[in-house]
Amino acid sequence: MARDFIITKEHRRFKEFATAVRKDKTIGICHGEAGVGKTLSARRYAHWDEVGTFVDEWGPRTEDDAKVHATAHRCRTIFYTPEVLPRHKQIMTDIQHLQMRVGSCVDEHLRAIGKVTGIRVGDVTKLVELVIIDEAERLTPTALELLRDEHDRHELAIIFIGMPGIDQRFRHYPQLYSRLGFSHNYRSLGRDELLFVLERQWRRLGATLDMDDFTDAQAVGLMQRRVTA
Numbered sequence: 001m002a003r004d005f006i007i008t009k010e011h012r013r014f015k016e017f018a019t020a021v022r023k024d025k026t027i028g029i030c031h032g033e034a035g036v037g038k039t040l041s042a043r044r045y046a047h048w049d050e051v052g053t054f055v056d057e058w059g060p061r062t063e064d065d066a067k068v069h070a071t072a073h074r075c076r077t078i079f080y081t082p083e084v085l086p087r088h089k090q091i092m093t094d095i096q097h098l099q100m101r102v103g104s105c106v107d108e109h110l111r112a113i114g115k116v117t118g119i120r121v122g123d124v125t126k127l128v129e130l131v132i133i134d135e136a137e138r139l140t141p142t143a144l145e146l147l148r149d150e151h152d153r154h155e156l157a158i159i160f161i162g163m164p165g166i167d168q169r170f171r172h173y174p175q176l177y178s179r180l181g182f183s184h185n186y187r188s189l190g191r192d193e194l195l196f197v198l199e200r201q202w203r204r205l206g207a208t209l210d211m212d213d214f215t216d217a218q219a220v221g222l223m224q225r226r227v228t229a
């Protein structure tokens with residue numbers, strides 16, 4: 001994924017939003033139409049192709065580990081997608097598990113650069129600053145309440161990602177809603193950017209996009225109507 005990822009304006013806006021939520025130790029909601037790139041942006045922000053794969057595999061130590069530890073230290077973020085019909089206990093266990101592993105990576109990095117010394121390892125979960133939860137409409141009210149509690153106790157920043165309308169759903173949970181710091185609308189690509197992306201993809205497929213060609217212009221028009229519909 002990392003190779004094909006295009007840094008769009010919307011991705012830049014998402015990055016600013018996520019950094020603000022993390023710095024303010026608050027709760028943020030990101031909502032946008034299906035397929036606009038919310039998941040990809042969030043995974044990119046958390047460097048989840050690298051860090052997520054590493055913590056999932058959790059294999060024997062190798063010389064390359066230090067690089068991943070440094071990345072985990074820089075982003076201090078976990079990315080989590082709940083199952084369909086999730087059990088709230090499972091969500092909390094899964095998140096804690098990811099916090100422990102990513103936290104351990106950060107701890108290893110801090111030791112490598114001499115910022116942490118001694119054998120005693122403290123609570124490494126605290127080293128994770130942001131939890132991004134994708135497909136947040138799957139969360140039950142109890143899960144939302146547990147996450148809100150986690151935010152209150154540990155000043156954990158949380159981003160919920162979902163479809164348009166998820167922000168309205170959160171209004172029904174006043175305790176969560178009152179803690180909301182930012183609401184971010186992930187928009188679809190504008191015309192110029194759509195052309196830029198399509199030109200790149202066309203080229204990858206070995207073709208050239210020619211807006212003077214009626215069929216190409218018609219295809220672009222169709223896609224633009226779809227993404228702005």
Ligand SMILES: Nc1ncnc2c1ncn2[C@@H]1O[C@H](COP(=O)(O)OP(=O)(O)OP(=O)(O)O)[C@@H](O)[C@H]1O
Pocket residue numbers: 004005006007008011032033034035036037038039040041162163
């Ligand atoms: N910045 C990007 N660079 C390259 N491809 C992208 C980018 N953003 C989105 N895409 C393409 O669009 C597809 C959909 O993106 P993504 O899954 O992130 O959307 P989404 O907003 O999370 O959708 P949903 O609401 O359905 O979960 C990706 O599989 C990818 O092919």
Ligand SMILES: [Mg+2]
Pocket residue numbers: 038039040134135
């Ligand atoms: Mg998605």
